[in-house]
Amino acid sequence: MSEFSIPLSRVMGLERTLENGGTATCTLRRPDATLDVQIRVENDDTTHHIKVAMGPLSSSMTMPRKLATKCQSLRDFLQDLANGRADSGTQSDEAIALMEAQESVDGVLKAGQTAYVITTVNRDRPLGAVVTNDEGEVCAAVTGASKEHLAEAIRAKLWPVQEGLGECA
Incomplete structure (x- = not known):
């Protein structure tokens, strides 16, 4: 069984939502299924506060606004959640x-x-x-x-x- 994934190019498309705040929907795919993720971003001067919901599962994360790898971090977070990795709510x-x-x-x-x-x-x-x-x-x-x-x-x-x-x- 393969895992849900999201192309980095799609996550880069979410950069505007990250920067400005608001909501977006992102689809994760694997060969036999798709999963829509609802993303809500609230920002302050230094931090992105991200809340996600995928079906009955919801989680959140916080990351610095200056983080150069924030799109990749968001992608990893979404994929970890979709694939049931228990530690996805904590940072490595x-x-x-x-x-x-x-x-x-x-x-x-x-x-x-x-x-x-x-x-x-x-x-x-x-x-x-x-x-x-x-x-x-x-x-x-x-x-x-x-x-x-x-x-x-x-x-x-x-x-x-x-x-x-x-x-x-």
Whole structure:
């Protein structure tokens, strides 16, 4: 038996509802069935509050508005619910680590820059980040061993130390 899934492109279509709040319907599919999910989003300045109902099942989640992977997180949440995974209402250690790393990296960005934090396959440097500017150009790409290490690596790329500063004549 295959699982219910939703294409990422469909979830990306829900981005407007995420940003502006409101309601939307999303259909999850598997070869032998479809499932309509009712989604309600309420926003405050820093957080998305998401409530979903699929048939008799309902659940909710909260995520930061600045989270770069929020569409993917919403997709995973919906698929977990539809497929009966009991832990779908809680965030995994990896998801929490990514959100904390995102917050750390966001703290060192210049105005007009956006960071995308991901996990890597490198055990020594399990976190990665790519920073882009408003034009979509890559400003920095680094990996790190921890959220602090990642933020410091981004800071070093974005705010290089200028030679000669602090020297006495």
